[in-house]
Amino acid sequence: MTKFGPAGNSPLFYQSGGKTSAEVPAWLKSIGLNAYEYQCGRGVRIKEQTAKEIGDAARKYDIAVSIHAPYYINLVKEDREALGKSQNHIMKSLYAASWMGASTVVFHPGGVGKMDRKEALLLAQKNLEETVNLIQQKGLSQIKLAPETMGKRNQLGTVEEVLALCQVADNIVPTVDFAHLHAVSGGGLTAREHFEEIVDRVEAVLGMKVLKNLHVHFSPIEYTAGGEKRHRNLEDEGFGPDFSPLAEIIKERNLSPTIICESSDRQAEDAIKYMETLEKLQ
């Protein structure tokens, strides 16, 4: 079954009287959603007790939970101290995920900077491999680590780069952010074949099982020549990508992805709209 849910706590959650993240799963269930991406973008500060309360509620209301790791993570680092900080952010995110019963930790691979893109990727792969060993030692390999496709050209995170990172270990899977791919290609996701090309590459490189359970970010997005400017929502007119082509592919190939909606201020409302788009096909 395809799951839909918001990135973080929607303004609508608070307007509906919600106060703490532990109340989010019950609220999502009440509005018909079944996924939730807890945001640690500005650091993993959640306490073990709170994380466990969210996890208990998520199990009770059957909500699939993932975590977005801090934005400060950068695997394109030669400096040991800088790499250590990024690894620390990843480990903290994984501990929070284990307390919460989250299946997946999403992270941004890092900036290319002045490096050659291929060298940046090789360095990130090497650093990721080292991180995977650390994760194994701590017994956290059951949680999937999910590098995200990025929306700016100067960031590591094309589809091919993310797939290359995923080949480092079995517990690395992609987060395909279609909004970012739309932005970085200057509005390139307009026809169904553009979505199919991405989906086909995931299957070719990582296999059907990974594709079937793909972790997806989706929202309308505004972009400039450099790529992503900011996330928009379905109330704003004229911003792609359109969800319909992906919904058709999900239905026809019988996929069960988790779709996290990152629309600005309307992530729960737009997640419902995406869910309805898929339901209309079924």
Ligand SMILES: [Zn+2]
């Ligand atoms: Zn992200």
